[in-house]
Amino acid sequence: MPPKANTETAQVVKVIKTTAKSRGSSMMLSVLMVLIAFLGGLFTPPSLHLARELKTSESRPDENSSADLTTSAPALPHIPCTTSNLENYLHVSPVKGLHVVCVETIYLDGHGIEHPLGSDITSHERRLELSNSLRLTLYKGAHSRKLLRRVTINGSKYGEGGIGNIDWNELKIKLLLELELLPEQPTTQPWAVFSALGERIVGENDRVSSNEDVINKLASSEMVVVAEGGNWIWPGVHEGFRRTVELDPSASSKSQKQVTIETLSLRPLVVSVEGFLSDEECDYIAEIASPQVKYSSVSLKDADKGKDSSEWRTSQSAFLSARDDEVLTEIDHRVASLTRIPRNHQEYVQVLRYGAGEKYDSHHDYFDPSAYRSDKSTLRLIENGKKNRYATVFWYLTDVHDGGETIFPRYGGAPAPRSHKDCSIGLKVKPQKGKVVIFYSLDASGEMDPFSLHGACPVGENNLKWAANKWIWNAPMPYVSDE
DSSP states (O other): OOOHHHHHHHHHHHHHHHHHHHOOOOOOHHHHHHHHHHHTOOOOOOOOHHHHHHHHHHOOOTTOEEEEOSSSOOOOBBBBHHHHHTTTBBBOOOOTEEEEEEEEEOBBBSOOOBBOOOOOOOHHHHHHHOEEEEEEEEEEGBBBBGGGEEEOGGGGGGOOOOOGGSSSHHHHHHHHHHHTTOOTTTTTTTOOEEEETEEEEEETTTOOOHHHHHHHHHHHHHHEEEESSSOOOOOOOTTTTTEEEEOOOOOOOSSOEEEEEEEEETTTTTETTTTOOOOOHHHHHHHTTTTTOOOOOOOOGGTHHHHHGGGTOEEEEEEETTTHHHHHHHHHHHHHHHHOOOGGGBBBBBEEEOOTOOEEEEEESSOGGGGGGOOOOHHHTTTTGSSOOEEEEEEOOOOOSSOEEEEEETTOOOOSSTTTTTOOSSEEEEOOOOOOOEEEOOOTSOOOOOGGGGOOBBBOOOOOOOEEEEEEESOOOOOOOOO
């Protein structure tokens, strides 16, 4: 076996050992399969899993795909990997499951020697035309520069024709090895690659019929983000970080097409957007929900069977469908544009009414399969943990002058509170009419985030709180159409 293969074999074994430590002993079978494959000389690096994966990518579409990979699509916006742009994505500490990759186009001759394209060639489109190879600069964990790795994919071996001749599967192998990406797990979705603005480019299990299209999208974007959980997540960067993003023009009739996302917390990841809803929209939602609200129930865990929901939650609520409602339909599309997650991942909006003294004790929005073993209906819904609530977009429909804050008691990585009724410690977000907060129940790797524990503090005397939440899942669900 040539030295390169030996090197990659060692890398693969290292990847799987790391996986086994972090995800349990279920991956040990993969180790055995890899060793058998290499000893028998039947498969090329990096693993049997990869051979299966490459075969699957040609035949099976990913149900989460929001892009058509069978036809050519317009090039994505070019976000160069400048220092200032990287500062909008990299973190002081590694983020589990989130990676930033710079895809630089270069020209290599048949001997693998790089030839500069010339400082006079400043157009990115022109550089794409003249290049035949890619240099990847990888920031594992979306971490700072000191952890970067660089690898080169020599496209000259594929003959003339530019970067479009590069095999996506070769690039995929590089990502798997360098970022130590895990194969799809029973309780996670397959990983995916996104543009820096959150447009999905390609996923682990996508059917790719146009290799050239995928490579051109990656190279055109230059800066891309890999999310191991398969869904876009806005990088928090640091507390107080603000980024302005464009909303899809078709997603809002409002004159404002831009919103500013501010990071309130990194652990758990919580961001906010002021003025996302107009006063008229807030009033409309509360008005149509008012006749329908009734005291809320909760999904009882096995340990809580037989208890009354009011022990934890004393608010009133109602679910509203956006069907035949132009206002709610537009907001659904706006939420999808803001989160960069397709509309068919959403649940119906749940509208909440909290009177004086009413509250909701701290809880998680995700469903932990281990807590619902006797609840067959819930286990079927979440497919034993394969599907789960990924993010919550929480809407404030009124100002509240006293109480009613949304609290995150494990803010900053704090230990679990002694009492889930305690509203004295943690990050508190004050209700502000028209503002939304987004918090992620699953982290970027697709795993449940225990730090996403949150609650609603009691509303003060002579105050009334109207709010709503839009739960977003990590996979399509039957509630809302993507049309």
